Amino acid sequence: MIAVLATLALCLLTFLLGVRRPQWGLLTIATLVPFDGVLYIAPMLLEPWKELAVLTVALAACIAPRSRDRVTLVPWLPLAGVLVLYGSLSGVLVLGIAAAFPIKIAYFYLIPVLICCFFPFTRRDKDLLISLLLGTGLVTALFGLWQQVVGGWALADLGYEWNEHIRTTGPLLRSFSTFNQPFPFAFFMMLVLVMGVAVALAEPDRWRSRIFWLVSPILLVGMASSVVRAALIGLLAALLVLGVVMYRWILQLLAGFLGLVVLVLPLAFLADQEGRLAAMFSATSLLDRGGHWTQTLPQMLVHPFGMGLGTTGSSAERVTELSGSLQGVYQPDNQYLKIGLELGLPGLVLYALVIGIAMMVLHRLIRIQQDPLERAFTIGTLAMLVAALGSAIFATYLEIFPLDFYFWLLPAAAAGVSRTAAPQVGGWIPRRRQAQPA
Incomplete structure (x- = not known):
């Protein structure tokens, strides 16, 4: 009963905020989703609270007053709609009504993108989102430690x-913080570090930037305590993007750091009597995944249009749980393999086009944005997309909550620009808004 009342209260709060400004509703959800895993030991909210909150904000957006001075450039959204239609149809054909859950996992968090299309994020919204990410990142890192x-x-x-929830690698306990497993914790720390570095470099004299540099070691150690090597790979990929796009000295710093690691790591292995470093850098998991990837890839040739949405991964596990089936479920541990197995080559192509166009828009925005914070937010989002794409080689990234929420929200938030700047970038703008005078 308490959980029901608390969920209703949360939905009422997000509705009231959303009626005033839907962006505030999305920011509220973005602040709360990292703590969803705590509900396992303290069920203060109903399990679907985040879906209900998103739908509440969407409902509020239908009646909220709209500003006409900004637009959201998401030319990839129509292609994402085709992907949703194709994936949903494949799921229904294979699973019937049971496809509702896989469809929700795969595409539900595109709803915030639609909200952002009609209520673009302003500079102030982006600034507040960065502060909220850094605050929640610090809390979750400390809890993980x-x-x-x-x-x-x-x-x-x-x-x-x-x-x-509690997992180990050799003698190492893998922290999962306020999440349900180590992977979402590690990837969230990766996200906070990437966005924090991008903005702190753009505004070095701001107090928030100074605080970020002070707490960044805590965030980094928190990420390392999860023993998720894919997050480290994603972070390095993001830093490379930051170096290539804006800060070339980062590339020199990374080269020096990697050289130091090569020199010091052998000595550290010799001094490590408990085998902690060996467990941290063990390649056993990667070799196991490489083995089953090699065995599974030929199935994409057998099913060129895929086996249907929700036939692999955690969504398939949930379907089997609901149906009471004892059939084993294949875990791809690779986002691209999962898409290829479920949706075939058409699904992979659509997904690549959606992400590719989103990255092109972000890159164009970087060149025209004059405000340092907005440009840094866009650079950080572009770097975060690259980090997510790199991490997705080793994990079904878009099935990991709340990373799927942030994966779609950040590009849509970054793409909110003034109407005068929009023609310099190009992009899809809703007709009713496009017809309004600048």
Whole structure:
């Protein structure tokens, strides 16, 4: 009963904020989603609270007053609609009504993009989102480090389950913080670090930037405590993007750092008597994944149009749970393999076009934006997309909540620009808004 009332109260709050400004509703959700995993031991809200909150903001957006001085440039949205239609049709043909859950997992968080189309993020919205990300990032990082201090058995006493939430790699406990598993925690830390670095470099004299540099080691150690190597790879890829696009000295710094690692790491392995470093850098998991990837790839030739949305990964697990089936579920551990297996070559092409066009728009925005914060937000978003694409080689990134929410929200938020700047970039603008005078 308490969870029902609390969920209703949250929906009422997001509705009231959304009626005033739908952007505020999205910012509220963006602040709360990193703490969804806490509900496992403290069920203060209903499980679908985040979906209900998004739908509430969407409802509020239908009656909220709209500003006419900004637009959101998302020319990739029509292609994303084709992808949704194609994927949904494939899921329904294979799973019938049970396809509702895979469709929700795959495409639900495109709804915030639609909201952003009619209510573009302003500079102030982007600035506030950065502050909220840094604040929640610090809290979750500290909680993850606290888990290292208390240990797995203390976490089990709190109600977390071994091999579900509490996981180990060799002698290392893998922190999962306020999330349900180590992967979302690591990738969220990656996101916060990427966006924080981009904005802090653009505004070095601001107090928020100074605080970020002070707490960034905590964020980095928190990410490392999850023992998710894909997050480290994604972070390095993002820093490379920042170096190539704007700050060339980052490339020199990365080269020096990697050289130092090559020199020091062998000595560190020799001094590591407990095998912690060996567990951290073990290639066993990658070799296992490479083995089943090699065996599974030929299935894409057998099913050129895919086996249907929701036939692999965590969405397939949920479908089997709901149906009571005992059939085993294949975990691709690779976003591209998952899309190829489920939607075939057409799905892969559509997905590549959507992401490719989104990255092209962001790159064009960087060249025309004059405001340092807005340009930094766009650079950080572009770097974050590259980090996510790199991490998706080793994980089904778009099935990991709340990373799927941020994956679509950030490009849409970054693409909010003044109407006078829009013609310099090009892009899809809703007709009713396009017809309004500048």
